[in-house]
Amino acid sequence: DVKVTQSSRYLVKRTGEKVFLECVQDMDHENMFWYRQDPGLGLRLIYFSYDVKMKEKGDIPEGYSVSREKKERFSLILESASTNQTSMYLCASSSGWRDYNEQFFGPGTRLTVL
Amino acid sequence: GQNIDQPTEMTATEGAIVQINCTYQTSGFNGLFWYQQHAGEAPTFLSYNVLDGLEEKGRFSSFLSRSKGYSYLLLKELQMKDSASYLCAVMDSNYQLIWGAGTKLIIKP
Numbered sequence: 503d504v505k506v507t508q509s510s511r512y513l514v515k516r517t518g519e520k521v522f523l524e525c526v527q528d529m530d531h532e533n534m535f536w537y538r539q540d541p542g543l544g545l546r547l548i549y550f551s552y553d554v555k556m557k558e559k560g561d562i563p564e565g566y567s568v569s570r571e572k573k574e575r576f577s578l579i580l581e582s583a584s585t586n587q588t589s590m591y592l593c594a595s596s597s598g599w600r601d602y603n604e605q606f607f608g609p610g611t612r613l614t615v616l
Numbered sequence: 617g618q619n620i621d622q623p624t625e626m627t628a629t630e631g632a633i634v635q636i637n638c639t640y641q642t643s644g645f646n647g648l649f650w651y652q653q654h655a656g657e658a659p660t661f662l663s664y665n666v667l668d669g670l671e672e673k674g675r676f677s678s679f680l681s682r683s684k685g686y687s688y689l690l691l692k693e694l695q696m697k698d699s700a701s702y703l704c705a706v707m708d709s710n711y712q713l714i715w716g717a718g719t720k721l722i723i724k725p
Contacts, residue, residue, distance in 0.1 A: 506658075544620060544715030545659075545703070560712075592658065604649070605713070607658035 505529070506608035508593055514614045521580040523611050525593030533596045534576035535605065536560075536568065538589040545592065551576055583615045618642045620716035622704050627722045628694055636689045636702050636719045644709020650678055650689045651703040653718065659703055662689070691721075699723045 509524035527534065533552050537545040537560075547560030549568040557568050565587060569577045576595075580587055590612050594605040619641045628634040640648070647666040651659040665671055665680035665687060677690040689702055701718040708714055 542624075542717055544717045545705075545713075546715075547712065603711075604661045604664065607660070609658050610656075 506593055506595055506606050508591075508608040508611050510611050511609060512612050512614075514616065515580075515583050516616050517584060519580075519583050519615075521583050521613065521615075523578040523580075523591055523593075523613070525576045525578070525595075525608055526574050527576075527593075527595040527606070527608075528574065529595060529597070529606065530573070531595035531597045531606075532573075533598075533603065534570065535594040535596075536566075536576065536578045537592045537594065538562070539592055539610070540589050548578065583613075585615050587613065588615045589613060618708065618714050620704055620706060620714055622702075622716040622719045624717070625720045625722065627724060628691075630694055630696060630723055630725050632694050633690065633692050634694060634721065636691070636704075636721065638687045638689070638704035638716060640685050640687070640704070640706045640714070640716075642706045642708045642714055645682060646707040646709070646711055648678075648680055648687050649705045649707070649713065650687075651705065652700050653703060654700045662702075694723050696723050696725070 506527045535550045536548040551570045567579045592610045593608040596603040596605045622638045650662040653659040663678040670679045675692045680687045703718045704716040705713045
């Protein structure tokens with residue numbers, strides 16, 4: 503059974519803290535993605551990666567960074583958390599490039615920044 | 617800009633049929649996806665259309681008209697477990713997914 507796991511389901515952090523969100527997939531997928539999901543808005547892409555040590559900015563990268571040191575692991579970092587980063591964060595992975603590429607999602611991390 | 621429109625919420629009765637529409641305006645088109653997302657859970661893949669026409673998969677069917685920038689997801693013989701949000705996403709010319717805000721489907725007995 504294919505799996506994308508995320509390190510926490512719920513997190514509460516304070517403004518200014520550095521926050522790490524971890525994502526691991528066991529499908530040997532090349533591509534990994536970080537999205538945030540807010541009520542009334544579609545999924546918005548923060549960063550993605552097509553290979554180890556490679557990263558590309560998505561639509562809303564400001565205030566975030568990522569790390570992909572191993573193929574199976576993709577980390578999202580909030581350097582200095584702010585209240586407007588309170589959201590649901592979803593990690594996804596897929597195989598293939600420039601073709602049909604169903605994305606498999608993790609269960610999400612609901613982050614609250616106080 | 618790029619835009620995906622779908623109704624915010626729909627209500628249907630158990631055993632009935634419901635059609636969820638999605639219209640899109642994107643820079644290029646490389647396929648349209650439908651995902652299902654139960655409350656508090658991850659989105660899961662339902663269907664993919666890249667050519668015009670209807671794709672059927674059990675109780676679920678998805679239709680695409682590229683000339684009209686339009687798709688729909690048809691759910692037949694509705695069951696209570698179909699209560700969920702349904703997300704429409706289009707792959708643009710850069711092979712990135714553009715997501716709609718989702719349609720929350722409420723099934724009543």
